Amino acid sequence: MSALLRVRNLTKIYGEPGERTLEQTGPEWNSNICPETDSIVACAGVSFDLYPGEVLGIVGESGSGKSTVVKLLYFDMEKTAGSAWLRPYNDGRTNMLEASGQQKRYIRNHLMGTVYQNPRDGLNFSFSSGGNIAEKLIMAGSLHVGSIRERASFLLEKTEVPVRRMDDTPASFSGGMQQRVQIAKAIANNPPLLFLDEVTTGLDVSVQAKVLDLIRELQQELGIAMIVVSHDLSVIRMLTDRTLVMKHGRVVESGLTDQILQDPQHAYTQLLVSSLL
Amino acid sequence: MNIVEVNQLSKTFELHILHDKMIPALHDIEFDIAEGEIIGLTGKSGSGKSSLMKCLYRTYLATGGEILYYSRGGVVDLVKASDHEIIALRRSEVRYCSQFLSVIPRVSAIDVVAEPLARTEKNRDLARSKAKDLLEALGLPTALWDAFPVTFSGGEQQRINVARAIIARPRLLLIDEPTASLDQRTKDVVIGLIRDLKQEGTSVLCISHDEYTLERLADRRLHLQSGRITHAITESI
Numbered sequence: 001m002s003a004l005l006r007v008r009n010l011t012k013i014y015g016e017p018g019e020r021t022l023e024q025t026g027p028e029w030n031s032n033i034c035p036e037t038d039s040i041v042a043c044a045g046v047s048f049d050l051y052p053g054e055v056l057g058i059v060g061e062s063g064s065g066k067s068t069v070v071k072l073l074y075f076d077m078e079k080t081a082g083s084a085w086l087r088p089y090n091d092g093r094t095n096m097l098e099a100s101g102q103q104k105r106y107i108r109n110h111l112m113g114t115v116y117q118n119p120r121d122g123l124n125f126s127f128s129s130g131g132n133i134a135e136k137l138i139m140a141g142s143l144h145v146g147s148i149r150e151r152a153s154f155l156l157e158k159t160e161v162p163v164r165r166m167d168d169t170p171a172s173f174s175g176g177m178q179q180r181v182q183i184a185k186a187i188a189n190n191p192p193l194l195f196l197d198e199v200t201t202g203l204d205v206s207v208q209a210k211v212l213d214l215i216r217e218l219q220q221e222l223g224i225a226m227i228v229v230s231h232d233l234s235v236i237r238m239l240t241d242r243t244l245v246m247k248h249g250r251v252v253e254s255g256l257t258d259q260i261l262q263d264p265q266h267a268y269t270q271l272l273v274s275s276l277l
Numbered sequence: 278m279n280i281v282e283v284n285q286l287s288k289t290f291e292l293h294i295l296h297d298k299m300i301p302a303l304h305d306i307e308f309d310i311a312e313g314e315i316i317g318l319t320g321k322s323g324s325g326k327s328s329l330m331k332c333l334y335r336t337y338l339a340t341g342g343e344i345l346y347y348s349r350g351g352v353v354d355l356v357k358a359s360d361h362e363i364i365a366l367r368r369s370e371v372r373y374c375s376q377f378l379s380v381i382p383r384v385s386a387i388d389v390v391a392e393p394l395a396r397t398e399k400n401r402d403l404a405r406s407k408a409k410d411l412l413e414a415l416g417l418p419t420a421l422w423d424a425f426p427v428t429f430s431g432g433e434q435q436r437i438n439v440a441r442a443i444i445a446r447p448r449l450l451l452i453d454e455p456t457a458s459l460d461q462r463t464k465d466v467v468i469g470l471i472r473d474l475k476q477e478g479t480s481v482l483c484i485s486h487d488e489y490t491l492e493r494l495a496d497r498r499l500h501l502q503s504g505r506i507t508h509a510i511t512e513s514i
Contacts (some may be wrong), residue, residue, distance in 0.1 A: 051361055130422060209382040216381070220396065238381065241364050256360050263337040267293030274294060 003049040004089065004225050005073075005191060010046040010082035012068050015039030017080075025248065027268060032065070032248040041249045042068040048254065052192065057240035057257060059230060059272070065249040066229045070195040072097070073227075074114045075104045086111060088192055095154065109139040113186030117198035118232060119178035123170045123203040129156065129181045130166035134253070136188040157186040159214060176207035180214065187218060197229045212238055233276050237261060245269045279347065280311040280334070280480045281451060285389075286342035286356075288325075288332055288504075302328040303504045306342070310449070315471070315481040317495030325504040330451045333482065334373040335363045346371070346449070368396060371496045374442030374452040377497040378426060386429070386437055387412065387422045393445040404444070411440040413425055415466055431458040439467055450474060453484045468493050 013021065021034040025041045032041045043065035051057050066199065071077045073084055075097075083095040088111050089103075096107055116122040117166040123132050133152040142148050153163045159180040161173075170178045179199060186194055200208040216239065219226060228239050236243055236257060243260045245253040245268065253266040264270045286306040292298045303325050310316055331337040335346055335355055344355040348370055353362060354475050367373075372393070381389060387408050395404035412422060415436040421429065426437050435458050442450060455471065456464040462488075471481060471494060485491050491498065500507050 049361070054361075054364070213381075213383040216384075220392075237379075242360050254360075255338075256363060258336045259338060262331070263290070265291075265338065270292065270294045 002092075003124055004052045004087050005050040005150050006053075006083075006085045006092070007049075007069075007073070008047045008083045010069060010072055010084065011044045011080045012042040012065075012077060013039050013044070013080045014042060018040075026250045027247045030248065031205045032063070041065075043072075043238070043246070043249045045082055046244075046251055048251075050193075050225050050227065053219075053225055054242065055219060055226045055228060055240045057228045057230065057236040057243040058246060059233060059236050059243055059260075060233060060246035060271075061091070063130065063248075064135070064246040066231075066246050067197050068249075069246075070114070070197055070227055070229055074112060075108060076114075086193070089113075100166055105139070109136065110189055112195065113188070113191045114195040115182045115186050115197065117200045117201050119170060119175070119182050122182040123178065125169055125171045128167045129161065129170050129173070129184075132170065132181060133188050134186050136185050140189045149190065152184075155188055156181070158218075159184040160210075174207075175203055175234060176211060179203065179211050183211075183214065183218070187222070187224065190222070192225060194224050194226045196226060200235055201230070201232070233261065233273065245272070278312050279309045280312050281347070281482075282343075282345040283308050283333075284343050286329075286344060287340050288328055288337060291338045298346065301504060303332065306506060308499055308506065310480045310482060313478045314473055314481055315475055316485060316495050317498040318482060318484045318501065319498055320490070320501035322481045324501040326501055327453060328504075330373070330453060330482060330484060334367075334451055336373070339413050348413070349448070353354060356493060358476070364497055368393075370448040372442045372445070372447035372450050374450065374455065376435075376454045377437045378456065382427065385423045386417065386426050389426055389437055390440040390444055393441060393471075397445055407444055408440065411444060411460065411470075412436070414470065415440060416463055432460070432463070435459060436463065436467075439470070443470060446474065446477060446479065448479060450479055450481045450483075452481060454486070454488055455483065455491045456485065464490065 016037060017039045018034060018037040021037055021039055022044055025032050025034055030205055058069060060066045072079050079097050084097050085092040086096050089107055100134055130152040133155055134148045135213060137148050137151060153166060156163050156166055161177055161180050170181050200211050230236055240257045243257045244251045247268045253269045262272055264273050283306055286303060288303040290300040290302060322327050328337060332339045339356045346353050346355050346367060387405055389407035390411060391404035394407060395401045398404060415435060417436050426434055439455055455467050468490060483494060
């Protein structure tokens with residue numbers, strides 16, 4: 001089996017880095033700010049492989065760079081350096097981070113979906129919930145109104161959003177429901193890869209369980225590979241097979257999720273795990 | 278034929294947050310598991326039984342030595358194999374059953390049990406029907422099948438755990454105290470289910486403190502003391 005997504009040396013630096021910026025930042029410096037140039041290393045040297053149907057977790061504290069990784073891969077941000085090859089895009093031969101704007105739009109609309117922490121980042125609140133899903137379908141080339149409506153109601157049903165509320169805007173929905181509309185939109189075009197960035201943060205425990213349950217079910221049923229970003233180790237434990245631990249923009253440890261949680265090797269991971277309630 | 282060969286295995290925990298304190302757990306462990314063999318792992322609490330089992334499952338990273346596993350696809354050193362190789366083996370051949378059920382919120386008992394088989398067979402209905410057979414054999418009241426195991430008693434959770442571990446018929450089963458909180462009748466059922474697996478060629482490493490269970494299951498015993506195997510007893514079954 002070959003990897004669905006290969007990522008090498010993914011790096012994002014804000015400001016003008018100096019020659020020694022990468023040497024002088026990171027966990028051993030306890031900072032991601034370059035002392036010489038004040039440039040900020042959001043993430044650097046991140047490399048991993050993701051297999052079809054695999055769920056990879058990225059865990060770390062606020063500012064560790066975990067969201068930056070998925071934002072770079074979803075083209076929400078421009079990389080400073082690094083490569084990423086997605087198998088369904090040009091047979092994995094082209095670095096998608098260097099693709100043209102038009103190619104990137106194609107990849108975003110056909111091959112990936114993303115769910116943000118804040119539903120306002122992933123949904124257009126002036127459209128109806130059905131309209132939000134339709135937008136994603138139209139971007140991928142669907143033009144038939146009847147089939148778009150049918151697909152939208154199928155997806156809302158799948159994500160347990162009452163279909164009769166299809167014509168209401170997400171603004172009138174609860175937080176958990178908004179999150180489920182975002183998930184419906186993200187999987188609208190059956191992408192092989194889904195990014196989930198802190199999707200349950202800020203939700204009530206019972207709503208959180210429902211969203212996690214939905215994600216698990218979709219993962220098993222559709223076999224979507226996922227990258228789950230969370231600061232919450234219980235979310236990581238429940239959803240993922242493998243985990244990257246990030247601190248100050250670097251991956252400090254990676255391994256099987258149960259190994260990371262029960263036999264952490266790096267000092268930071270040991271601290272993180274021992275802080276678990 | 279051996280399915281597992283453990284050579285000079287050691288494990289030491291290094292606690293960086295406690296001034297790099299070293300906690301030795303296993304020393305120079307050597308043993309084999311043959312195909313279709315059940316090994317009972319005994320020893321006092323803290324002697325290293327669970328650590329050894331977790332090294333085999335790669336929940337713990339061994340510090341030294343090797344664990345050769347003869348998989349369907351060839352021999353793999355479980356100490357050094359890539360995470361992806363381990364994930365593939367866990368999905369298809371190797372199963373770990375802990376003493377405690379790690380509950381998945383809002384998933385019914387029957388689906389918790391069916392999940393490993395549904396994953397490999399891609400047939401949810403078949404997996405659910407096999408799960409029902411197992412839960413029935415284990416005497417879990419039918420009223421609980423659609424309930425969420427988080428609210429179950431210890432013995433009920435243990436039965437879910439055992440059923441989940443064996444439903445996909447693993448080649449190697451690592452099972453920690455499978456009968457500890459069960460009544461006599463259920464204990465006999467669990468022992469019977471594990472013996473059925475053995476008949477199919479599954480190898481089992483079983484931690485137990487229960488003499489009744491060990492007598493009926495183990496072909497051989499390994500006894501651990503302070504992280505070392507002190508003696509091996511062969512049962513005459």
